[in-house]
Amino acid sequence: xxxxxxxxxxxxxxxxxxxxxxxxxxxxxxxxxxxxxxxxxxxxxxxxxxxxxxxxxxxxxxxxxxxxxxxxxxxxxxxxxxxxxxxxxxxxxxxxxxxxxxxxxxxxxxxxxxxxxxxx
Numbered sequence: 622x623x624x625x626x627x628x629x630x631x632x633x634x635x636x637x638x639x640x641x642x643x644x645x646x647x648x649x650x651x652x653x654x655x656x657x658x659x660x661x662x663x664x665x666x667x668x669x670x671x672x673x674x675x676x677x678x679x680x681x682x683x684x685x686x687x688x689x690x691x692x693x694x695x696x697x698x699x700x701x702x703x704x705x706x707x708x709x710x711x712x713x714x715x716x717x718x719x720x721x722x723x724x725x726x727x728x729x730x731x732x733x734x735x736x737x738x739x740x741x
Contacts, residue, residue, distance in 0.1 A: 625677050632674035639667035652717040653710040657703045665699055668692070 646659025672688045710716050711726055718724065 629674045629678050632670045632677070636667040636670035636674070639663040639670065643667070652720055653715050654707055655720075657707050661699050661703045665695060668695055 640663065643659055643663040646663070647656050650656045650659055669692060672692055676685055676688050707716075708726070718727075
């Protein structure tokens with residue numbers, strides 16, 4: 622067994638652990654916002670570990686460019702998806718407000734509603 626094969630095996634195990642942690646977090650956490658955090662952070666890191674393992678196993682330019690594209694699109698879409706899901710959950714009252722430390726979005730919505738009411 623070579624050092625590259627050991628590294629690939631370790632990266633796959635790290636990825637499996639992160640994916641398991643994301644799944645447990647989604648099931649165990651109490652509200653939408655913490656579940657979103659559990660779904661996005663470990664998932665992206667787990668995907669990065671798998672992609673590095675793939676590049677170590679098959680070090681060709683085609684694989685490297687594909688891996689870079691996959692990771693780039695994942696890093697561009699995951700935060701935006703989590704943001705939009707969290708925002709829609711907040712607006713439909715699926716967020717436990719008692720768990721929020723600071724409710725910045727609530728303040729912004731109140732200000733917008735007051736400005737809209739004054740304009741009428």
